[in-house]
Amino acid sequence: MQKVQETAEKIRTMEIRGAGRIAKAAAEAVRDYATGLDVASMEEFSARIREVSNFLISTRPTAVSLPNAVKLSSKYSSANVEEARQEIIENANLFIERADKALEKIGKIGSRRIQDGDVIMTHCNSHAALSIITKAFENGKDISVISTESRPRCQGLLTIRHLNDFGIPTTLIVDSAVRYYMKDVDKVIVGADAIAANGALVNKIGTSQLALAAHEARKSFMVAAETFKFSPSTIVGNPIEIEERAVDEIVDLAVISELSHVQVRNPAFDFTPAEYIDMIVTDIGIIPPAMAYTVIKEHLGWELGEI
Numbered sequence: 001m002q003k004v005q006e007t008a009e010k011i012r013t014m015e016i017r018g019a020g021r022i023a024k025a026a027a028e029a030v031r032d033y034a035t036g037l038d039v040a041s042m043e044e045f046s047a048r049i050r051e052v053s054n055f056l057i058s059t060r061p062t063a064v065s066l067p068n069a070v071k072l073s074s075k076y077s078s079a080n081v082e083e084a085r086q087e088i089i090e091n092a093n094l095f096i097e098r099a100d101k102a103l104e105k106i107g108k109i110g111s112r113r114i115q116d117g118d119v120i121m122t123h124c125n126s127h128a129a130l131s132i133i134t135k136a137f138e139n140g141k142d143i144s145v146i147s148t149e150s151r152p153r154c155q156g157l158l159t160i161r162h163l164n165d166f167g168i169p170t171t172l173i174v175d176s177a178v179r180y181y182m183k184d185v186d187k188v189i190v191g192a193d194a195i196a197a198n199g200a201l202v203n204k205i206g207t208s209q210l211a212l213a214a215h216e217a218r219k220s221f222m223v224a225a226e227t228f229k230f231s232p233s234t235i236v237g238n239p240i241e242i243e244e245r246a247v248d249e250i251v252d253l254a255v256i257s258e259l260s261h262v263q264v265r266n267p268a269f270d271f272t273p274a275e276y277i278d279m280i281v282t283d284i285g286i287i288p289p290a291m292a293y294t295v296i297k298e299h300l301g302w303e304l305g306e307i
């Protein structure tokens with residue numbers, strides 16, 4: 001349990017972050033917990049796995065990759081402890097392997113849509129979006145990237161460092177300069193924390209302003225998302241919860257402690273409606289947002305049983 005608690009803490013504090021990485025870390029935690037679980041009965045085994053799964057899922061509420069990964073990994077059908085343990089280990093390993101392959105496939109599929117000379121704008125730090133950008137560069141396309149700072153956690157700095165290591169020219173801008181620079185952009189590429197059944201995107205706060213500015217300037221808006229980031233429960237109308245993080249990520253508490261009429265809000269994500277999205281690059285191909293329901297129904301069929 002101590003290792004599960006450590007992983008949960010790293011996810012909560014964002015030492016482990018990015019919807020895909022969170023999912024993989026949670027799958028690993030479930031697998032390692034099941035491996036070392038010493039129980040007297042099947043009932044105890046089931047109860048402990050359920051407890052750990054719920055605990056991991058509660059660490060961050062928005063990225064649907066987290067509950068999807070935990071549910072996929074903690075699945076078992078046997079009523080025998082040893083067999084059930086083995087099933088969980090195999091399911092978790094399968095998920096982790098699938099997640100790695102998905103990133104590679106997204107890079108391969110999405111990079112074909114990048115033209116030589118493209119200027120790409122990105123937001124925050126998405127491994128899926130970066131997979132497309134770096135693959136296009138490796139394939140010899142002469143591209144450059146405009147990266148937002150992505151306040152308050154400034155994940156844009158991770159993005160420019162990653163791209164710099166590849167030798168890709170990058171311009172760092174503040175979030176409020178998105179519309180100012182959109183005229184210089186050919187494509188916007190962002191990642192996803194969740195995609196709803198109606199094709200709406202949930203991603204880092206500020207993503208919707210990139211989408212609006214791209215729409216206004218008639219620039220292409222591309223989302224990079226593994227199929228495990230699609231949200232099954234949105235099919236029955238359940239909303240995706242937007243995480244609101246601590247105020248001290250934005251402002252020093254001492255600064256506002258003297259002010260009695262001020263509140264500070266810190267939502268970590270926002271919604272981009274489907275009509276602002278041109279395509280979603282997934283590990284099973286490029287889809288229009290209107291196909292999100294089909295991806296959930298046909299590709300995540302395993303989950304629908306619980307709704």
Ligand SMILES: O=P(O)(O)OC[C@H]1O[C@H](OP(=O)(O)O)[C@H](O)[C@@H]1O
Nearest residue numbers: 017018019020126127128191192204
């Ligand atoms: O899975 P990958 O593509 O890496 O990231 C997907 C999204 O996860 C991140 O959230 P946070 O920084 O963990 O809050 C960003 O919103 C990013 O776009």
